[in-house]
Amino acid sequence: MSPSATKISPSLPVAIGELDIYLFGQGKHWDLYRVLGAHPHDGPEGPGYRFAVWAPNARAVSVVGDFNGWDADACPLFPVAASGVWAGYLPGFAKGELYKFAVTRKDGHTVLKTDPFALFAEMRPGVASRSWTLDDYAWNDAAWMDTRREKGLPLDDAISIYEVHPGSWRWKTKDYGSFYSYRDLAETLVPYVRDLGFTHIEFMPLAEHPLDESWGYQTGHYFAPTSRFGTPEDLRHLVDVCHQNGLGVILDWVPGHFPKDDWCLGRFDGTGLYEHEDPRQGEHPDWGTYIFNFGRHEVRNFLFANALYWLKEFHIDGLRIDAVASMLYLDYSREEGEWIPNKYGGKENIDAIEFLRDLNVVVHEHFPGAAMIAEESTSWAGVSRPVYTGGLGFTFKWNMGWMNDTLDYFAKNPVHRSYHQNQLTFSMLYAFHENFILPLSHDEVTHGKGSLIGKMPGDQWQQMANLRLFLSYMWAHPGKKLLFMGCEFGQWKEWNAREELDWVLTEFPSHQGAMELVRALNALHKSFPAMHASDNEWTGFEWVDLSDYASSVITFLRKAPDGSQILWNFNFTPIVREDYAVGCRVPGYWREIYNSDSELFGGTNTGNGGGVMAKPTTFGGWPYYLPLTLPPLAAVAFTPE
Template sequence: MTVDLTPVASSPVNIAEFDLYLFGKGRHFDLYRVLGAHPDVRDGHAGYRFAVWAPHARAVSVVGDFNQWSPGLHKLYPVAASGVWAGFVPGVPRGALYKFAVRQHGGDMALKADPYAFFAQYRPETACLAWDLDNYSWNDVAWMQARRERGLPIDEAVSIYEVHAGSWRFKTDQYGSFYSYRELAETLLPYVADLGFTHIEFMPLAEHPLDESWGYQTGHYFAPTSRFGQPEDLKFFIDACHNRGVGVILDWVPGHFPKDAWGLGRFDGTGLYEHEDPRQGEHPDWGTYVFNFARHEARNFLLANALYWLKEFHIDGLRIDAVASMLYLDYSRQDGEWVPNEFGGKENIPAIEFLRDLNTVVHEHFPGAAVIAEESTSWPGVSRPVYAGGLGFTFKWNMGWMNDTLSYFAKEPIHRSHHQNNLTFSMLYAFHENFILPLSHDEVTHGKGALLSKMPGDMWRMFANLRLFYAYMWAHPGKKLLFMGGEFGQWREWSSREPLDWALLDFPTHQGIMALVRDLNAFYRRTPAMHVRDNDWTGFEWVDLTDYASSVISFLRKAPDGAQILWVFNFTPVVREKYCVGCRAPGYWRELFNTDAACFGGSNVGNAGGVQARPSALGGWPHYLELTLPPLAALALTPESGPAQAPGPAS
């Protein structure tokens, strides 16, 4: 067929009644293939068909570099009484810049970005690019099939490396010399795989105009940021990750959006995606609009967006930002600044229903894909099934563990005996949810300092404390998340405008931290007792949590087959000789891990490879181990059947 590229007037576009019906009900899972801009050929003319929801607009047209940004030249037409405007514009090439010229309710003309645009201009420009979806051939069939067959990774080792793609590395010393998605596949991916992390979690990659928002004030929900390349380049990166055995998690922000005049806010002159009432529709902390979860079309926008990233980009999980701000109507508001729900309470019922619906749909349509809640309150059942009254998330960030543990480690060891509850309290609720233990970007910025700089003492003690901290984190029930830079002991707190301090890897102490993280990940992944039952009491048992005077605790991690790992932690810089720890199994206990090993930068105090259990009713245990506890260090041991092995060096 001969295609004529000569521009002609726009023409109406029919949208199927069933599509409009599903949209009105808030249940159109592929809505992004109906609304937005899509390549098409009509009557021999190539171009794009456009559709946008603007029910209170007086007129809508498409403007762009193909018509000199002239409102009214390529108008869109109302589709029945749906509030959707649609039309086919011939002569629009792939990559053309465009926006919608919306004659708003009230008469003003506004140039608005397409809410469903698949690609957008590099900041600070905000126009959309006419693009297409089906532009990449995937090579991860084996990964996707295995993910479906395994199902949710509740009993798997999950160790997440959190990344801000714009500041992991720069290609030059100049800010903005970002690595592209494809370059990250050649640099970031092998780095993460070598360290043994199972997943990369990106801070939001949806297009955003302000670098300092880190992506949490999203401008284009369906457009991967152009800072690092084109949408198919991101698909290439994810494809490469899957072929290397690494999953990809994406931070997603459904709670609020910025007030930029070109964006979603007051799209047709009224509050379409947001509440009109500022007590419901504006976030006081962030100066943003809050989504109106009671409106089906707004909920459908978000639901389709979540499914878009999972379906079109093969994302393995979504981490939902600021869930608490969605759950509570009075979040960060004073009396009189919020509107109670229909029952007089503070719960945001439409938002709760949206989250439950989102999690149900994701788990049904994308088996094995995780949905993770950053939820900082004591809301019950966040990661429990919807049918059991929960919110239906796969995992929840354990913010209580994070705060208590950081508080404990910031204290001088001489004072820790008075605060041991900060360590042990988490076990009272460790299995109420499917937890992830997060040491995220929020803990190393805004004046909080880097993890290493939070540790007390001289240089040696700071590094020893950090190694001990990581061992305690990896040993504790729950999946793991570590923000970039933490894996080698970054001194300086994170700034989004500077790369990590890679020169630190020239120093043995920082190399030791990296070696520790690598070995912890390997130990965690290959040892079922460390991860199979980390959401279940049957996988954990205290040995001794009462030795406050020595600041020593010990516990078991247990596998379904009976295998067990004994962890012993010494939170003081004192070497403790002949320290007795109860155990059940007789025979030889091999030392599997020692954070004081010389290869990690420690003093190499240990137990010569292991110890022989002795019979005694120590604390009710039938046997005990007489150990040498290294200073500010953790030990992991496991029983071996048969004769004692020959001693070896501390590992």
């Protein structure tokens, strides 16, 4: 028992306001995490903690921990009216103590459950909640937050995202588990990402999870930042430092499903409380998890409050919603007879659709400028279109089609690419149907898929050239950018969450060249409005030539509202193309502003001597043309002066 055990008496009733109960019942209590859970409380017997938990079908609920020998009879909670909430107050209970709820079901069986609203938890393999506080951090990012709020949604911004799994980015020693803390990451990750020129860091899920191998996608504590890397205040410090260095922070969030472990949300009071009772609606067959009951007000409120919690209490700039497709379809990954049609006989999950729409409306109302990002892999229409037009209301959608087609194309030997050029050009048929992010995420470089550079054909030089060409094409293509850690320097082995990145590679010139290329691409992306200002509309893009299949060459323009433009040329073969004619409208000198074959990046330095003069012609209906030298397996970009 803890030293405080002698001063803690059985819990006393704590009043919860009628308005709190009403809003919770309506599913609209945005600060629910300040009512339910464990919070400091100065009661009639002195300071302690008040507890409140929703368990409407329980026979009894109590607080247990080291402080009372885990005795389920020692510190009972009391029902609050007919709300389904149990509450109480423990004088003498201190910050940092471990606790759980002992929930007695109707059958008389008592199980120990973690607090769904716990603000902190013990380090794995333990799963107990840890009493904590919300307001012990002084922020220093007011300028960033004010600017974000005033600007609104970043649809026309130059956004390039560095995706990070903090448990394997870098270690203190070579031993697994010697993770960098949140504060270590503030000192190392932030300057690294800023130096490369990225605008945002996206963290894979940081909510507490007991299994490292789940990467955070099987969340155990939705309101508790994982203790692997420090305290909640340490995470706030990391976000604060990001903002002070001009970096936004995006957090992966998992509202679609949760693990079945008997200590967390599943069958919380002996019934399907947070999930559907019927496994055809309440269980995910692929992941062995429960699915939230999106039609229940209290469950919707739990998720609404959780999303707002990360945005409000941790100043997160955006949430990337995992596995949206699994939420939208009742028959997702199910055979006939394994799912229940909706009330109209269809396969659309109406409750989940309404939840996502309402979620996006609530977030955008409360936090103008915060981005909601959907990882949605189907052709569902209007994912990133406003709710009032019939869309789901997300800010951005991951372009999974672009990712799959482009990776498949680059994996082909250049001699065969001429037969598959449509894999590159097809994406432009739908490029502006949504507000897209082009993702090269962790999912593409793990579980037997190999590393990004490992997908490239040819000898080592050609593989590095193909990597530089792939990244160039990605940055030139309309859409925001997302790159997983390690891809920026061409890590050879596929990502393993139990190994740190191969940082030794960054000592070699070819890998340093890949990093220098990423710096150049990010600088170009920010500096030229043509690269981002009209990312989501046809006015920002124009094909120059997509028909030269035989040479595996494509050319297009990126254009800005002010009339400025950048001409991009891609040679997807190792053959140097000399005096290659490319049409243009603007006479005069076109300056070469980018060449992925530069020796600075590890290339052969084949190029155009800094630029070329446009020549008059009727070539292809263009009034002028540029006689270009196209380097091997390379991209070159020009702008008129």
